[in-house]
Amino acid sequence: MHETTQPRQLSLNAFIYPSGHHEAAWRHADSAPDRIYDVSYYQEIGRTAEAAKFDAVFFADGPALRQNVKHYAAPGLEPITLLTAIAAATTHLGLIATASTTYYEPYNLARLFSSLDHISGGRAGWNIVTTGTDLAAANFGLAKHPDHAERYSRAREFVDAVVALWDSWEDDAIVLDTESGIYADPDKIHEINYVGRHLRVRGPFNSARTPQGHPVLVQAGASNDGRSFAGQYAEAIFTAHQRLEDAQAFYSDIKARAASFGRNPEHVKILPGISPFIADTEAEAKALEREFNELTVPAYGLGQLRNLVGKDLDHLDLDGPVPVELFGDAGDVTDNSRSRLQVIAGIVQREKPTVRGLLHRLAGARGHRVFVGTPEQVADTIEEWFTKGAADGFNVMPPYYPGGLEVFAKTVVPILQERGLFRTEYTGTTLRDHFGLPRPESQFAGRAAAAQ
Amino acid sequence: MHETTQPRQLSLNAFIYPSGHHEAAWRHADSAPDRIYDVSYYQEIGRTAEAAKFDAVFFADGPALRQNVKHYAAPGLEPITLLTAIAAATTHLGLIATASTTYYEPYNLARLFSSLDHISGGRAGWNIVTTGTDLAAANFGLAKHPDHAERYSRAREFVDAVVALWDSWEDDAIVLDTESGIYADPDKIHEINYVGRHLRVRGPFNSARTPQGHPVLVQAGASNDGRSFAGQYAEAIFTAHQRLEDAQAFYSDIKARAASFGRNPEHVKILPGISPFIADTEAEAKALEREFNELTVPAYGLGQLRNLVGKDLDHLDLDGPVPVELFGDAGDVTDNSRSRLQVIAGIVQREKPTVRGLLHRLAGARGHRVFVGTPEQVADTIEEWFTKGAADGFNVMPPYYPGGLEVFAKTVVPILQERGLFRTEYTGTTLRDHFGLPRPESQFAGRAAAAQ
Numbered sequence: 001m002h003e004t005t006q007p008r009q010l011s012l013n014a015f016i017y018p019s020g021h022h023e024a025a026w027r028h029a030d031s032a033p034d035r036i037y038d039v040s041y042y043q044e045i046g047r048t049a050e051a052a053k054f055d056a057v058f059f060a061d062g063p064a065l066r067q068n069v070k071h072y073a074a075p076g077l078e079p080i081t082l083l084t085a086i087a088a089a090t091t092h093l094g095l096i097a098t099a100s101t102t103y104y105e106p107y108n109l110a111r112l113f114s115s116l117d118h119i120s121g122g123r124a125g126w127n128i129v130t131t132g133t134d135l136a137a138a139n140f141g142l143a144k145h146p147d148h149a150e151r152y153s154r155a156r157e158f159v160d161a162v163v164a165l166w167d168s169w170e171d172d173a174i175v176l177d178t179e180s181g182i183y184a185d186p187d188k189i190h191e192i193n194y195v196g197r198h199l200r201v202r203g204p205f206n207s208a209r210t211p212q213g214h215p216v217l218v219q220a221g222a223s224n225d226g227r228s229f230a231g232q233y234a235e236a237i238f239t240a241h242q243r244l245e246d247a248q249a250f251y252s253d254i255k256a257r258a259a260s261f262g263r264n265p266e267h268v269k270i271l272p273g274i275s276p277f278i279a280d281t282e283a284e285a286k287a288l289e290r291e292f293n294e295l296t297v298p299a300y301g302l303g304q305l306r307n308l309v310g311k312d313l314d315h316l317d318l319d320g321p322v323p324v325e326l327f328g329d330a331g332d333v334t335d336n337s338r339s340r341l342q343v344i345a346g347i348v349q350r351e352k353p354t355v356r357g358l359l360h361r362l363a364g365a366r367g368h369r370v371f372v373g374t375p376e377q378v379a380d381t382i383e384e385w386f387t388k389g390a391a392d393g394f395n396v397m398p399p400y401y402p403g404g405l406e407v408f409a410k411t412v413v414p415i416l417q418e419r420g421l422f423r424t425e426y427t428g429t430t431l432r433d434h435f436g437l438p439r440p441e442s443q444f445a446g447r448a449a450a451a452q
Numbered sequence: 453m454h455e456t457t458q459p460r461q462l463s464l465n466a467f468i469y470p471s472g473h474h475e476a477a478w479r480h481a482d483s484a485p486d487r488i489y490d491v492s493y494y495q496e497i498g499r500t501a502e503a504a505k506f507d508a509v510f511f512a513d514g515p516a517l518r519q520n521v522k523h524y525a526a527p528g529l530e531p532i533t534l535l536t537a538i539a540a541a542t543t544h545l546g547l548i549a550t551a552s553t554t555y556y557e558p559y560n561l562a563r564l565f566s567s568l569d570h571i572s573g574g575r576a577g578w579n580i581v582t583t584g585t586d587l588a589a590a591n592f593g594l595a596k597h598p599d600h601a602e603r604y605s606r607a608r609e610f611v612d613a614v615v616a617l618w619d620s621w622e623d624d625a626i627v628l629d630t631e632s633g634i635y636a637d638p639d640k641i642h643e644i645n646y647v648g649r650h651l652r653v654r655g656p657f658n659s660a661r662t663p664q665g666h667p668v669l670v671q672a673g674a675s676n677d678g679r680s681f682a683g684q685y686a687e688a689i690f691t692a693h694q695r696l697e698d699a700q701a702f703y704s705d706i707k708a709r710a711a712s713f714g715r716n717p718e719h720v721k722i723l724p725g726i727s728p729f730i731a732d733t734e735a736e737a738k739a740l741e742r743e744f745n746e747l748t749v750p751a752y753g754l755g756q757l758r759n760l761v762g763k764d765l766d767h768l769d770l771d772g773p774v775p776v777e778l779f780g781d782a783g784d785v786t787d788n789s790r791s792r793l794q795v796i797a798g799i800v801q802r803e804k805p806t807v808r809g810l811l812h813r814l815a816g817a818r819g820h821r822v823f824v825g826t827p828e829q830v831a832d833t834i835e836e837w838f839t840k841g842a843a844d845g846f847n848v849m850p851p852y853y854p855g856g857l858e859v860f861a862k863t864v865v866p867i868l869q870e871r872g873l874f875r876t877e878y879t880g881t882t883l884r885d886h887f888g889l890p891r892p893e894s895q896f897a898g899r900a901a902a903a904q
């Protein structure tokens with residue numbers, strides 16, 4: 001008998017939001033909003049994800065108080081420190097944090113992620129964003145949020161500089177010869193002398209190359225600039241789609257872009273979000289979703305929608321239809337989150353919901369796909385998207401934590417494992433191992449160092 | 453019998469340098485330079501410090517590759533992430549990281565320390581520095597390191613803005629009323645609207661107030677600007693003195709400055725560095741120090757000294773006297789590390805060492821006080837400085853790690869405990885508890901929020 005080759009495997013991330021991705025989750029008895037500042041809560045979630053053999057956990061982030069916290073239990077802890085604490089409580093789980101190229105300095109951010117990669121033994125990933133909210137600007141002394149194109153222009157320079165810093169110590173720079181008194185080989189430690197339009201960084205970095213060569217580069221933008229950036233740089237991409245055909249179109253677009261940059265498209269993992277309400281029967285799952293929707297506070301949902309469309313919505317009748325003109329010129333009103341607006345406009349066109357209905361729809365996972373059904377049905381839709389060229393895996397967004405992750409781990413993961421789609425044991429120790437990504441060589445390998 | 457009131461207690465920090473504070477420690481068999489990137493190494497050191505009831509561990513930092521790593525095992529991990537990992541391995545130990553007001557953005561740094569304070573249950577401290585090395589500038593796109601006065605001017609604004617961010621959620625801002633759907637009280641969350649000459653920060657912060665109110669503010673500058681800053685802001689001060697009388701003068705100067713700002717001088721802890729070579733007999737301790745000095749690489753020591761004085765030193769005869777003019781105009785050559793230069797100039801004047809002798813002297817702990825003796829003698833000098841108005845405690849700088857901390861913990865700490873000078877159990881759980889510092893009230897407590 002021949003060993004069969006390993007079939008293509010799903011990747012699964014747990015996208016952690018303190019009380020869950022449903023905006024009213026914090027009001028539900030199955031969430032734990034009193035533990036939002038309690039590190040052991042996140043360490044427990046990390047251990048649940050690791051026991052279920054998830055590739056990674058993931059945190060979103062932005063340097064501003066974005067949500068209206070009167071009615072919303074917003075995240076409070078900084079993701080890189082939080083992931084460091086989760087690293088200490090786990091051994092294999094990947095650890096992905098979002099951080100902004102618009103509101104950070106490359107040298108500082110490079111150090112944080114490098115350190116996380118060293119501390120975790122090669123489990124770090126960086127979700128590169130240009131920051132969606134213009135509220136951040138005033139926290140950094142800027143009169144306005146830089147516009148979309150400027151942000152992506154800086155993002156490119158930022159990533160180039162950060163990767164060069166990470167590469168600046170070649171893998172074998174540390175000699176550690178106590179006898180002769182040589183600790184490191186200066187010829188293998190390089191100034192990067194990065195000079196861009198936005199950024200200048202000399203280097204070298206003040207730390208050795210990390211276990212993964214460098215942390216995995218993740219990305220989550222879907223505009224044309226965002227996709228182009230993703231095709232060139234991203235090793236994993238988080239994305240939001242409601243429908244199989246949209247996800248397929250996105251999937252092949254990104255893979256083609258990656259190929260056009262000379263990259264192997266298999267080294268670009270595309271991971272749509274899915275927020276599953278799971279119960280033994282479909283009816284129970286629907287009832288569960290309804291329970292959460294009934295806990296929403298309309299004033300909160302309207303405020304979120306107003307921020308997105310940039311128009312006052314107070315006059316709207318909750319039980320009337322959503323006016324079509326709300327999204328008519330959305331692309332011009334705000335350059336943030338264009339792709340999310342398009343997703344919502346699609347929902348409105350197809351489903352013609354009432355205002356309250358749309359708010360419930362968005363309450364689920366901010367435009368990500370909410371799926372309501374039995375464990376088999378969740379596994380079926382995951383398998384369908386995975387096998388039909390729409391996804392290499394999923395960013396699982398439990399509507400409520402910790403229970404929503406536990407039920408997924410207990411009921412959906414075993415089905416995916418039985419079908420041979422998902423690992424039953426980790427086969428490696430780094431996030432690159434889990435995602436099936438190569439360890440990059442230093443761009444300076446073999447190059448002579450600048451005279452010192 | 454009456455309970456005696458608790459006599460004044462020493463504070464002890466362990467200043468962690470990967471292989472130890474002696475520059476050649478990494479070459480010595482009792483150090484572990486192969487573990488510099490291994491988080492469990494630091495977690496073990498943290499547990500040693502906690503078992504000995506130290507107040508805190510402390511990391512220095514700078515955003516540049518400063519040392520000549522050809523001959524020196526430089527630190528490689530970023531301190532805030534590293535302390536987060538140590539937090540996960542300990543329960544009481546304070547956690548102090550150095551970070552720069554010159555090369556960070558206040559919103560980002562405020563988040564990292566706030567998160568560390570939440571994650572550790574109130575054990576974070578921030579050693580506020582303006583960054584000694586001008587090598588940092590080129591890593592942040594600056595043509596030159598801002599001058600000393602400018603750096604301290606920005607430092608004041610930076611700390612004002614960061615503390616305001618930390619204060620911007622009042623302690624009782626989170627309501628968590630799931631019934632009515634009120635998570636937080638917007639009247640207790642404040643924009644800070646900080647406008648300075650260097651910085652503008654609107655706020656509010658995106659995280660709740662921390663267990664300590666805010667992390668402990670630590671400082672380590674000794675110039676006139678540095679002392680003035682310390683008197684106004686610092687709750688603990690790290691300092692370097694060779695002689696009792698210099699330490700006494702510094703101590704009373706800082707306490708007087710604190711009082712002049714209307715502060716309680718007892719809430720400003722002054723902690724000189726001490727780097728002890730400890731052995732059963734004085735002769736053995738001296739032999740141990742010699743062992744380390746003989747491992748130094750003169751090219752390395754000369755390079756460090758050249759950086760400090762800003763003059764070429766290659767022509768110097770290692771066995772000749774140190775030319776006095778080397779420090780003649782030091783204050784003008786470089787505005788960094790003026791206080792350290794003064795310390796070294798004092799050594800040269802008093803001790804008239806050879807060049808090699810001076811390099812050995814500095815190899816110990818970069819100008820900090822090296823003390824060579826038995827456990828009793830180390831305890832005696834600590835007690836003398838503590839009772840004679842020179843120190844409220846010490847920043848212990850073991851010449852080699854991990855052994856140098858272990859021997860201090862095993863032999864010196866018990867003597868200090870027997871003498872009633874140092875705790876045998878923690879009496880609180882936060883760094884403020886250990887240092888005997890009050891928990892500050894939010895500056896916004898009771899103030900009406902800005903209209904939202």
Ligand SMILES: Cc1cc2nc3c(=O)[nH]c(=O)nc-3n(C[C@H](O)[C@H](O)[C@H](O)COP(=O)(O)O)c2cc1C
Nearest residue numbers: 060061098129131132220221222223226238337339
């Ligand atoms: C799963 C997912 C997570 C995201 N997380 C963040 C985040 O944490 N912070 C942020 O500023 N933007 C986040 N975004 C938004 C994107 O980075 C980007 O700003 C948005 O998709 C608009 O990008 P575009 O203009 O390229 O379409 C996320 C998007 C997705 C799909």
Ligand SMILES: Cc1cc2nc3c(=O)[nH]c(=O)nc-3n(C[C@H](O)[C@H](O)[C@H](O)COP(=O)(O)O)c2cc1C
Nearest residue numbers: 512513550581583584672673674675678690789791
């Ligand atoms: C114990 C101790 C630790 C220090 N750690 C750092 C450090 O980590 N990073 C740094 O840039 N400066 C550090 N310094 C230097 C001071 O912050 C300051 O730059 C130096 O003392 C000169 O300050 P002054 O100009 O006010 O005298 C340290 C000083 C002492 C005494």
